[in-house]
Amino acid sequence: MSATRLVKSRMRLLFSLLCLIMGMTMLLAPASTTAKTYQKAVWIPVDSTIERGLESFLHRAFADAQKQQADLVILHINTPGGEVNAADQIGQLIRQAPMHVIAYIDNQAFSAGTYIALNANEIIMTPGSSMGAAAPIDLAGNAADIKFISGWSNKMKAAAELNNRNPDVARAMVEIDTEFPGLKPKGTVLSLDAQQAKQLGYADDVVSNKEELLKKLGIQPDSLQAIEPTGGELVARWVTSPIVMSLLLIIGLGGIVVELFAPGFGVAGTISLFAFSLYFFGHYVAGFANWLHIGLFVIGILLMLLEIFLPGGIVGAIGFISIVTGLVMAAYDTQQGLASLGVAALITAIVTFLLVKKYGVKGLFNKFVLGDTQSNEEGYIAPRDQRELEGKSGITLTPLRPAGVVKVEGKRVDAVSVGGYIEAGTAITVVQVEGTRIVVAELELKE
Incomplete structure (x- = not known):
């Protein structure tokens, strides 16, 4: 019996040691594992409607960030959505970026804005902000055809899977006519506030404001470089x-x-x-x-x-x-x-x-179109002789700079002024006619 008690005693001791080691490991792990630090961070706005001009700006902004050797890009997203094709190209740009990309949402990131956020390595939101409602519509405000919706839904799903997010949540943001139990009924699209997004794994963190975000990332506000669009x-x-x-x-x-x-x-x-x-x-x-x-x-x-x-x-x-x-x-x-x-x-x-x-x-x-033509059979037809207008008075219908249109004896004719600019509505007199060229001068009224 004593030998049995000894074995049990040693087993309890061994078990206690294992528990102690595991506890020490859990306690010491946070202290020994340091948070990732960033050497250079840049701030890039993604606001207003998403279109091709934004895509062009972001290409330049990411190139500038790479030249500055930035290892962190914070995309400040605040958009109601926009062009799907532009968002697709922006998503590809984010995926291929060599630096860590964080999507920071402090207001809204709907539709194409959600897709852009899903391509980032992390999504961080603030209380009161929202994302989702990504069903594509045409310029008239109607839902896109089923073929386009299916393709866009697959893109949203693939973007969600990049960072192990539930793909059904992304699909629920797009597919109106599909029911997703526990997410949304048929006939609606899903949108999430910050807390809902965090619960579903679509927000990696929720912070109060920009200052708290930078503090969590270990970034000094004065060291953050903002890349803004030019005029x-x-x-x-x-x-x-x-x-x-x-x-x-x-x-x-x-x-x-x-x-x-x-x-x-x-x-x-x-x-x-x-x-x-x-x-x-x-x-x-x-x-x-x-x-x-x-x-x-x-x-x-x-x-x-x-x-x-x-x-x-x-x-x-x-x-x-x-x-x-x-x-x-x-x-x-x-x-x-x-x-x-x-x-x-x-x-x-x-x-x-x-x-x-x-x-x-x-x-x-x-x-x-030139109306006068030359014909071998008929010969050249000269313009009508207008020499009878010489010495006649009229009025300018348009300003003469020096060319314009005047009205002489009820006829509209092209003319040039003899002395430069003459305002419209000025009395004139025809001083010279040379072929089709009519020269006029401002009529001097006698007192």
Whole structure:
């Protein structure tokens, strides 16, 4: 019996030692394991609507972070969502980044913003912030087709699995017509607040504010480097939005049409030029347009102007094709460029119809296509002799700079001033007629 008690006693002693060792290990592990420290951290905003301009900015921002040898990137996400294609490219950029990426959400990261966050190594939220509601919709606000939803759901699922998050939660954020027991009923999409996200493993931590975040990461606020978008990049983000793209093309094309009906180069032409310049500037800064695309557009405009002096319409047709090619190729996506240009062309056609209805076809095409032609059978037909207008009085219909349009004896005629600028509505007299060239001077009224 004594031998048995001895064995039991030794077994209890051994068991006690094992428990003591395990306890010591658990107590000492936190003290011996130091938290990961970061040598260089950068702060990058991901705010407003997600579009191609944001993608271009983030490519530059991550490149700058790598040049600064940053080992931590904090993405400050605050967005209602945006373009799925842009979010997909941003997600790929985050996955391929050599540094640790944290998605910090202190307000909202819905739709495409959730996808961007899921691609980060960590997600940290603040109380009151939300994420989810990632069902894709079209520009009209309707749900996308089932094929697109299925593809987007798979992308969300794959992004969730990157960091061992429950893929069904990601799918529940996308699939409206699917029921996920314990997550959401059919006919809705899932969105999560900070505490719900943490419980489901979609938020790695919840902090009160930015200061607490930096404290947890061991980062001094004054050492944090912020990479902000430049003024040009902000313009590019605005211009590359599909709605703004279409609006600029509508203004540009509409301005050309209005200018065809208005003598001289006036307000409509200036606005049109500004709209096209803004379109190309934004896409150039975003990295989508280059000098070839701009050159094609400029050449097209010049060929369209040349059509005024050359008969036949071939030069004008080539110019039109060149303009369309330049505009579409400058867009970040050919399909989107064609869609925006199509919308602009439709609205411009409506404007043209209304102007033709008001001013007649002659007001448009007589300014754009050369009407006089030379024929071997008929010979050259000279323009009508207008020498009878010499010495007659009239009024300027447009400003003369020095060219413009005047009205003499009820007739609208092109004219040039003899002494420079003359305001519209000024009384003039025809001082000289040389062929088709009519020279006028301001009429001096006798007191």
